[in-house]
Amino acid sequence: MExxxxxxxxxxxxVGVFLLLSRVIVRVVLGLTFIGYAANLAILxxxxxxxxxxxxxxxxxxxxxxxxxxxxxxAIVIGFATTALLLTVALRAYQVAGHDDVEAFGDSLAxxxxxxxxxxxDPEHQSPDRPDLxxxxxxxxxxxxxx
Amino acid sequence: xxxxxxxxxxxxxxxxxxxxGLLLLVRWRRPVQVGLxxxxxxxxxxxxxxxxxxxxxxxxLVGSLGGWPAxxxxxxxxxRLAAWMSLLAAxxxxxxxWQAAADPDPVREKHHLFALLFFLxxxxxxxxxxxxxxNLFVAFEVMLVASYALAVLGSTREQLREGFRYIVMxxxxxxxxxxxxxxxxxxxxxxxxxxxxxxSAELGPNTTVTAVGVLLLIVFAAKSALFPLGFWxxxxxxxxxxxxxxxFAAVLTxxxxxxxxxxxxxxxxxxxxxxxxxxxxxGAVTMLFGAFGAVSQREWRRxxxxxxxxxxxxxxxxLGIGTPEALRASVAYLAVSVLVTAALFAIAAVxxxxxxxxxxxxxxxxxxxxxxxxCFLLCALxxxxxxxxxxxVAKxxxxxxxxxxxxxxxxxxxxxxxxxxxxxxYAMLGVWRGFFWGKHLVMxxxxxxxxxxxxxxxxxxxxxxxxxxxxxxLLGWAEATAGELREPGRYVxxxxxxxxxxxxxxxxxxxxx
Numbered sequence: 001m002e003x004x005x006x007x008x009x010x011x012x013x014x015v016g017v018f019l020l021l022s023r024v025i026v027r028v029v030l031g032l033t034f035i036g037y038a039a040n041l042a043i044l045x046x047x048x049x050x051x052x053x054x055x056x057x058x059x060x061x062x063x064x065x066x067x068x069x070x071x072x073x074x075a076i077v078i079g080f081a082t083t084a085l086l087l088t089v090a091l092r093a094y095q096v097a098g099h100d101d102v103e104a105f106g107d108s109l110a111x112x113x114x115x116x117x118x119x120x121x122d123p124e125h126q127s128p129d130r131p132d133l134x135x136x137x138x139x140x141x142x143x144x145x146x147x
Numbered sequence: 148x149x150x151x152x153x154x155x156x157x158x159x160x161x162x163x164x165x166x167x168g169l170l171l172l173v174r175w176r177r178p179v180q181v182g183l184x185x186x187x188x189x190x191x192x193x194x195x196x197x198x199x200x201x202x203x204x205x206x207x208l209v210g211s212l213g214g215w216p217a218x219x220x221x222x223x224x225x226x227r228l229a230a231w232m233s234l235l236a237a238x239x240x241x242x243x244x245w246q247a248a249a250d251p252d253p254v255r256e257k258h259h260l261f262a263l264l265f266f267l268x269x270x271x272x273x274x275x276x277x278x279x280x281x282n283l284f285v286a287f288e289v290m291l292v293a294s295y296a297l298a299v300l301g302s303t304r305e306q307l308r309e310g311f312r313y314i315v316m317x318x319x320x321x322x323x324x325x326x327x328x329x330x331x332x333x334x335x336x337x338x339x340x341x342x343x344x345x346x347s348a349e350l351g352p353n354t355t356v357t358a359v360g361v362l363l364l365i366v367f368a369a370k371s372a373l374f375p376l377g378f379w380x381x382x383x384x385x386x387x388x389x390x391x392x393x394x395f396a397a398v399l400t401x402x403x404x405x406x407x408x409x410x411x412x413x414x415x416x417x418x419x420x421x422x423x424x425x426x427x428x429x430g431a432v433t434m435l436f437g438a439f440g441a442v443s444q445r446e447w448r449r450x451x452x453x454x455x456x457x458x459x460x461x462x463x464x465x466l467g468i469g470t471p472e473a474l475r476a477s478v479a480y481l482a483v484s485v486l487v488t489a490a491l492f493a494i495a496a497v498x499x500x501x502x503x504x505x506x507x508x509x510x511x512x513x514x515x516x517x518x519x520x521x522c523f524l525l526c527a528l529x530x531x532x533x534x535x536x537x538x539x540v541a542k543x544x545x546x547x548x549x550x551x552x553x554x555x556x557x558x559x560x561x562x563x564x565x566x567x568x569x570x571x572x573y574a575m576l577g578v579w580r581g582f583f584w585g586k587h588l589v590m591x592x593x594x595x596x597x598x599x600x601x602x603x604x605x606x607x608x609x610x611x612x613x614x615x616x617x618x619x620x621l622l623g624w625a626e627a628t629a630g631e632l633r634e635p636g637r638y639v640x641x642x643x644x645x646x647x648x649x650x651x652x653x654x655x656x657x658x659x660x
Contacts (some may be wrong), residue, residue, distance in 0.1 A: 068329060068332060133632055
């Protein structure tokens with residue numbers, strides 16, 4: 001039984017990491033959800049998978065330890081809240097940028113902050129992301145290099 | 148008063164910001180809101196100072212939630228280290244509220260900037276004062292959810308980008324923390340810090356327990372931005388509004404460091420070789436990474452974000468050396484690092500406002516802001532660790548402890564610490580030359596800065612200067628703290644009492660009617 005659970009946890013975590021590495025924002029959110037499931041199942045497994053009664057005194061013992069389940073419940077509630085918040089951020093990014101890709105965030109870390117036209121600090125090693133579409137419209141020299 | 152009379156005190160610094168935060172959700176007029184926030188922050192500071200006073204005799208205060216005694220219920224505990232961190236966080240909180248009050252931001256305030264700040268304070272205080280591993284996770288989440296909201300509040304494109312990265316990074320770390328809590332419970336059968344310490348000491352050196360410890364190290368390294376896991380920090384903090392950014396930079400990474408200290412001194416102290424080696428190595432790389440990063444940047448708060456990373460490296464270095472002297476130096480450096488970061492970010496806020504630019508390459512501002520230049524000079528010396536500053540005293544103690552320990556890795560780390568200090572000095576000189584020195588060009592306008600914002604920077608620098616003046620008492624307190632941390636038995640007895648913990652037998656089955 002533990003082996004089966006270990007395999008399932010491993011699969012869930014692998015799916016989660018795979019989705020996390022995607023460039024599509026919603027997939028990243030889904031990946032985090034999968035990792036959360038893997039974590040909850042792991043707690044359940046670590047606490048011991050035994051065929052015993054739930055901790056209700058009207059039933060005959062021996063009883064299951066209820067504490068790991070309380071941990072999982074807390075983790076689920078917290079995961080629910082953070083996922084909702086992350087989805088809100090994703091939605092806001094979609095509204096701001098108009099597409100559902102990490103490109104929506106306009107990664108401009110490689111831009112030269114001193115240059116007015118937003119050209120790259122190091123034209124030979126530009127950021128892997130393309131610059132913002134808006135910026136391309138706005139300035140004729142968006143592809144890098146000073147005019 | 149006995150510790151039992153003060154059992155409510157560890158709860159007070161948590162409940163005060165929580166209550167004030169709830170009150171701030173009501174749409175008061177701005178003066179009411181600001182007044183309430185200032186009163187709340189000062190009340191939190193008062194309680195934190197009370198905690199320091201109450202624990203200064205070596206007492207361990209324990210507040211059991213719901214009257215359930217440890218290890219069965221959740222307890223809030225305060226020993227010297229926890230009280231000290233609580234005080235530092237409360238001071239940074241007052242400074243952050245001061246800056247936010249002096250710098251009106253109608254859009255963000257409409258969306259509960261002050262309330263979120265107080266929820267953040269509550270989470271931070273709870274992380275410092277909790278005595279339970281799973282409750283530490285809950286406290287982290289309270290803190291992080293507030294910080295996620297603050298990170299994206301305002302929805303500028305930069306904030307969304309950095310905020311998303313920050314949220315994803317921290318969620319992954321939190322998932323790992325949950326798994327580690329489960330593993331700890333599976334291995335040791337308890338989650339209370341004191342009980343964990345007792346049981347792991349009974350087990351002796353044990354590879355499974357060490358593995359759990361290393362997992363915790365990875366989680367807290369991600370939270371405190373140690374080298375390979377700190378890539379999110381230098382982008383996130385500059386994207387925040389200045390007041391919020393100052394509190395984030397000063398305190399949030401130190402929460403991770405506090406958790407590292409707590410876990411590897413109080414709880415899993417019986418097999419320190421592997422965690423100490425890891426911390427020493429990571430710390431040595433982290434301080435160099437932060438120092439080189441600071442040189443590479445040209446924006447105020449980006450430079451200072453990298454100095455935050457560098458300071459985390461020094462703290463990990465001190466913790467990794469593992470001797471009482473090193474622990475003493477780390478505790479002293481914690482105070483220096485929190486206050487100097489708060490001061491530097493306050494200075495950056497004034498400078499950015501005065502020059503209307505985030506860049507440091509404006510030149511000649513010393514004519515307009517002479518007092519700010521003096522403040523910056525003191526803080527720069529503190530960051531670089533030159534005399535006469537509190538940073539020098541703490542870094543000297545760190546380096547001395549590293550040399551005294553004398554293992555090859557410690558010597559490499561000492562070399563890296565000295566090199567990083569030198570590079571940090573170069574970075575600070577770059578800021579000084581770029582912003583304050585030289586001749587001011589007429590084409591760059593100079594703006595008026597509100598007095599409240601300037602006075603916050605001066606007050607924060609005065610605290611840094613206070614650390615310099617009172618370095619003796621500071622190191623004395625750090626010594627007492629380190630002594631307490633070397634003896635986890637005191638903490639364990641303080642929480643669990645003198646009698647051994649008895650797990651009651653399972654209840655008998657009632658007869659079926």
